Amino acid sequence: MKRIGVLTSGGDSPGMNAAIRAVVRKAIYHGVEVYGIYYGFAGLINGDIHKLDVGAVGDIIHRGGTMLYTARCEEFKTEEGQKKGIEQLEKFGIEGLIVIGGDGSFQGAKALSNRGYPAIGVPGTIDNDIAYTDFTIGFDTALNTVIEAIDKIRDTATSHERTYVIEVMGRDAGDLALWAGLADGAETIMIPEIDDSMSDIVKRLRRGHDRGKKHSIIVVAEGVGSGVDIGKEIQEKTNLETRVTVLGHIQRGGSPTARDRVLASRLGAKAVDLILAGDSGKVVGIVSNDIVYDDIDHALSMPRSIDESLYQLSKELSI
Structure with missing residues (x-):
């Protein structure tokens, strides 16, 4: 294999640039050309493809977002869209593709693979909602952003003796809420995986x-519902x-944390190893800190679960 492509798709996450950098430099180290595909699968269909050299990925390891930009693409979910994408890859002589993104992006990589086109997926999403891997690129950075925000909110909650409801991202996954709530000593953590009655x-x-507590922090995962609605209900009932x-x-x-930069570098390099x-x-x-790989079909079919021991610990420590 002499020429590969790399794209980012779906929601951006801190560390995607570090993964792009790893893909480009690892491949060039082994004498392989790399082409960046801009705007995800939409850019693939439209032929927005440009060669990347070593300098093109200089000074990006510390930057959030993605230098290749990203977009969602309904057309690539169709047979016709996938054929257009493969035509562009063949036009540029790209023999394999590395896709950085979440489960939707992996579906695109799977579609290419099923059509006989080599594709490898790298997990990049702040939601940490992909079951086969312990962590995804961007989760640690987003977690630290949430923790920093809650720390600041706690200061004003203490000053005004208020209850604060803080809604965090995660779609249908509660990892961000759970880890941030535990790290910040939240009194209540509401996640979609566990039913916690009002x-x-x-x-x-x-x-x-009643025991004299002057303020409370409640962390709500967006998959549970609207933080605004939950806040109104709490005030009405308490x-x-x-x-x-x-x-x-x-x-x-x-800017991605050191953990996300290292994880992205390791995963990007491993993806190149596999495709070559x-x-x-x-x-x-x-x-368990080992870099692993799995079939896309199996990875996408694995049921996702939450670490209930962390949830239980949060309840025991917030009495």
Whole structure:
């Protein structure tokens, strides 16, 4: 294999640039040309493809977002869209593709692989919602962004003796809320994987108030519901002054942490190893700090679960 491509797709996550850098430089080290595909699968269909040299990925390892930009592409979900994409790859002489993104991006890589076109997936999403890997690129950075925000909110919650509801991202996954809530000593963590009734939440808030607690922090994963609605319900049922903060897309930006930079570098390099060895239809990940790989089909079919011991620990420590 003499020429490969790399693209980022779906939501951006801190560390994607570090993964792009690793792919480009690892491949060039082995004498392989690399072409960057801009704007994800939409750019692939449109032929927005440019050669990347060593200098093209200089000074990006510390930058958030993705230098290749990203976009969602409904057309690539169709047979016709996939054929257009492969035509562009053949036009540029690209013999294999590395796709950096979440489960939707992996579906695109799977479609190419099923059509006989070599493709390898690299997990990049702040949600940490891909079951086969312990962590995804961007999760650690987003987690630290959330923690920093909650630390600041706690200062004003203490000053005004208020209850604060903080809504964090994660789609249908509660990892960001769970890890941030545990790290910040939240009194209540609401995640979609575990049903926590409003009556139980109200009881805990009242119990804390009765023992003299002046403020409370409640972290809500967006998959549970609207933080605004939950905040209104809590205030109505407890009569405690309640404020709501929706952190939003601030969680997706920022310079990646050292952990995310190293993880992205390791995963990007492993993806190059696989594609140069002739592998296809695989995804790379990390399990117990070892870099691993799996078939895309198996990886996407694995049921995702939350670490319930962390949830239980958060309840025991927030009494």
